[in-house]
Each structure stands twice: as structure tokens, then as C-alpha cells.
Amino acid sequence: MAVVKKDIVVHGMLQDELERCEKMAASLESAVSEMPRGSLHQRNMKYKEKVYSYHHLKLRKGSKSVYKHVPKAEVAALEIQIKARQKKEKDLKQFKDRIKYLKKLL
Amino acid sequence: MREFYIEKKASLPEQVQAILTTLDENGFFEDGILVGSWAMLFYHETFGIEYVLRTDDIDFAFLPEVAKQKKGPDLEAALAEQGFDPIIDILSDLQKFLAGTFEIEFLVHRKGAREEIIMVSKYNVTAQPLPFLDLLFIDPITVHHPKFKVRLPSPETLFMHKLIIAQRRKKETKKEKDLDQCTALAPHLDLAKLTDIAQNYHMSKETKRNVLTSCAAIDFAPDFLCLPQ
Numbered sequence: 629m630a631v632v633k634k635d636i637v638v639h640g641m642l643q644d645e646l647e648r649c650e651k652m653a654a655s656l657e658s659a660v661s662e663m664p665r666g667s668l669h670q671r672n673m674k675y676k677e678k679v680y681s682y683h684h685l686k687l688r689k690g691s692k693s694v695y696k697h698v699p700k701a702e703v704a705a706l707e708i709q710i711k712a713r714q715k716k717e718k719d720l721k722q723f724k725d726r727i728k729y730l731k732k733l734l
Numbered sequence: 735m736r737e738f739y740i741e742k743k744a745s746l747p748e749q750v751q752a753i754l755t756t757l758d759e760n761g762f763f764e765d766g767i768l769v770g771s772w773a774m775l776f777y778h779e780t781f782g783i784e785y786v787l788r789t790d791d792i793d794f795a796f797l798p799e800v801a802k803q804k805k806g807p808d809l810e811a812a813l814a815e816q817g818f819d820p821i822i823d824i825l826s827d828l829q830k831f832l833a834g835t836f837e838i839e840f841l842v843h844r845k846g847a848r849e850e851i852i853m854v855s856k857y858n859v860t861a862q863p864l865p866f867l868d869l870l871f872i873d874p875i876t877v878h879h880p881k882f883k884v885r886l887p888s889p890e891t892l893f894m895h896k897l898i899i900a901q902r903r904k905k906e907t908k909k910e911k912d913l914d915q916c917t918a919l920a921p922h923l924d925l926a927k928l929t930d931i932a933q934n935y936h937m938s939k940e941t942k943r944n945v946l947t948s949c950a951a952i953d954f955a956p957d958f959l960c961l962p963q
Contacts, residue, residue, distance in 0.1 A: 637787065637914045640907025645789040652837060655824045715819060722835050 639734070646730040649723045656720040663713035668698065668706060736875040736888070738780040745775065749833045751881055753792060756816045758882040760807040762857065765800045766885070767874050769793045769841065769867070773886040774915065776877050777922075781889060785918040787911070791837040795867045798843035801852050809857040813838070827851055829860040843867035869895050869935055873927070890927045893919045894935070894945070901944035917952045929958040 666687030673680045683698040685706070698706055750772070757763065768776075771788035778784060810820060810829075818831040818838060828851050831838040842852050844863030851860050870887035877884050887895070893916055900912035937945070942959065949956040 636907065636910050640905075640911055641787045641789060643907055644911075648789055648791055648837065649835070651823065651825060652821070652830075652832070655821050655830075656832075658824045659821055712819075716821075719819065719832055719834070726835055 642730055642734055646727065646734060649727045649730065653720060653723040653727060656716050656723065660713055660716050660720065663716070664706060664709050665713075666696075666710070668703070668710055735873070737878065738875060739878045740776070740779040741880070745778075746879075747836075749836050750792065751879075752816060753813075753818065753833060753836065753838060754879070754884050755882040756812055756818070757794065757809070758884065760809055760812045760857075762794065762807075762809065763876075763883065763885040765803075765856070766794050766796045766840075767870060768884050768886045769795045769870055769892075771915070773892060774918070776884065776886055777889055777919075780875070780877060781922050783889065783918055783922050785915060787914075790835045791839060793839050793841055795841045795843070795870060796854055796857075796861055797871055798845070798868050800856055801842055801854050801861070803856045805858075806856040809859050811858070826862065828862050841867060843871075866895055866898055869898075869931075872931055872935065888927070889919050890923050890931055893923055894928065894931055897945045897948040898937075898941055900948045900951075913948060913952050916948065916954070920952065920954050925958060929960060932959050 664685070666685045668683060669686055670681055670683050673682070683700070683703050685696040685698050687694055687696070754768070757766075767773075770791070770793040771785070772792050774783065774785040774788070813831045814820060818833045821830050821832055822828070823830055828839065840854065840857075840859050840861040841864050842854065842861040844865045844867070849863060852863055854861050870891050872891050873888050874885050874891075875888050877886065896912040896916045896919075900909045900916070903909040903912065932945075945959060946956050
């Protein structure tokens with residue numbers, strides 16, 4: 629893409645955008661690393677004609693799937709945090725895609 | 735204050751419209767202005783100034799005295815409610831807001847050399863102090879869009895601001911971009927206004943030198959400075 633390099637202003641603007649995206653991706657990665665991993669699941673169990681439900685967190689540890697019981701009192705807060713993490717991961721993906729695109733251009 | 739009315743335009747992305755609407759609804763533009771390349775987009779609609787290059791970061795500046803004022807609207811909560819996630823920049827510790835790949839950042843005028851991030855309690859957001867932002871608050875303009883109203887610097891103050899900061903940039907590409915914007919603004923300026931700003935805004939000898947250097951770079955006669963011959 630030598631055409632872009634010929635124009636210092638256009639090239640500079642794209643370079644600025646690349647740096648901004650890289651900085652923001654690093655900030656998002658740091659934020660995501662401090663948020664709870666995994667996904668929240670609900671399981672129903674039948675015991676003596678009654679159905680009991682409980683929540684667990686499913687996450688990966690290396691090649692294994694690990695399940696962690698989540699007390700009822702913590703479910704709502706954890707659900708909010710997981711949704712917030714998933715939103716940040718979605719944003720991170722958009723930035724990573726743009727970084728890839730800009731690197732091709734530059 | 736000059737006021738302009740524009741039609742709903744496709745050139746303004748939905749997310750940017752949502753950001754400006756949220757800020758307007760929370761009274762931000764009573765104390766702040768839209769700065770940076772995004773102001774140029776409104777100049778296109780109001781003055782016919784053509785400039786299309788911009789990144790996805792949108793900067794807003796607070797009036798210098800706002801940092802000391804008592805609590806008002808919670809801008810952080812209002813932006814988060816609209817889906818603009820707060821995120822801390824790991825390099826600067828500055829709080830920013832994300833809307834897709836759009837990034838919102840707040841700035842405030844810096845007096846002296848202190849560079850620490852400032853908490854603007856009135857709006858519950860943090861702002862990065864930068865020099866010469868007070869210049870942009872001289873005679874700002876207001877643009878009325880069907881969904882919101884936005885306050886931004888006049889083309890004359892933005893031109894002067896860019897002339898000054900271009901020579902202070904560490905990166906050559908940023909300097910070139912500032913000068914490129916000056917070149918786009920130059921034919922549309924009210925020269926009497928520009929002279930008035932230059933005469934009333936306090937500039938050190940070094941700052942005046944920077945203005946002269948930038949004027950030479952874009953081939954713009956620096957008569958507005960009214961310097962002694």
C-alpha cells in the first residue's frame with residue numbers, strides 16, 4: 629500500500645489510529661484479565677419429587693473444563709460482571725480486527 | 735455567540751450522535767466544547783470547510799474553572815447507561831469511554847507544568863490537562879442538530895490553537911496533521927476576529943514564534959498578529 633505512505637498526513641492519521649487501537653486493546657486486555665472468567669450456568673436437579681436449581685461457573689483450566697458452584701447470593705453480581713466482561717471482549721475483538729487491517733495498510 | 739442550524743446528515747455516525755445527545759442532555763455543553771478533528775465535521779456543515787481525516791477518538795474540553803465546581807450531573811453514569819463503557823487507559827490512568835471503536839476522552843486547560851489527571855467532580859469524570867485549551871473557549875459557536883446541540887470552538891480559535899500546538903508536537907505526523915487542518919481552515923477565517931483573538935490572548939515570545947513558524951509552513955501571512963515591524 630505504497631500510495632498511503634506517499635501522503636504524510638494520511639499516513640500519519642492511520643499511524644495515529646493504529647497506536648490508539650493498540651493502546652485501547654492493551655487497556656481492554658488489562659480490564660478483562662481482572663474480571664471473572666467463564667460462563668454462568670443453571671442446573672436443575674430432581675430430588676424426591678421436587679426440582680432444585682443451582683448455578684455453577686464453567687471455565688477452562690488448560691485443556692480441562694472446571695465447574696465451580698456459585699452460591700445463590702452471588703449469582704446476580706456475578707452475572708453482571710460476566711456480561712460486562714463479554715462486552716469488553718467484544719470491544720477488544722473490534723479493536724484487534726482494526727489493528728490487523730491497519731497493519732496491512734501501513 | 736454564533737448559532738447555526740444543520741439538517742440530520744448521514745455523515746455523522748449513529749454512535750457519535752448518541753454521544754453528543756447524552757452530553758447535551760446532561761448539560762455538558764454549558765461548561766464544555768467538542769474539540770479536535772470532529773469539530774471539523776461540523777465546520778463542513780456550517781462553513782463549508784472540507785476536512786475529512788479523523789480517527790475514532792472524540793475529545794471534549796472543559797472550561798478551566800469547572801474542575802473546582804460542586805457536584806452536578808453524573809456524566810460517567812449517564813454515558814455508562816447509554817452503553818459507553820468506562821475504561822482506564824493503562825498508560826495514562828485516564829478514564830475513557832468506549833462506544834464500539836469510538837473513544838471519548840475529556841480534557842481540561844492546563845496552567846503551568848502539572849500534568850496529573852484531574853478529577854472533574856462536577857461531572858464525575860477525569861480529564862487530561864493540556865495547555866492552550868483556554869484559547870478554544872473564546873467566542874465558541876453553537877450548532878443545533880435535530881437531536882442535540884453542540885458547542886465547539888470558532889474556526890478562528892481552532893486555527894490559532896493548531897498554529898501554536900503544531901510546533902510543540904513531538905511527532906512529525908501530528909504536526910503535519912495540525913498544519914493540514916490550518917490549511918483547510920485558512921480560506922474561511924474572519925480575519926478581523928483572528929486579529930482580535932491574537933491581540934487579546936496572552937502569548938509568550940516563544941508562543942508567538944511558534945505561530946510565525948506555523949504560518950510560514952502553510953504560507954499564511956501573519957499580519958493578524960500585528961507584530962512590530
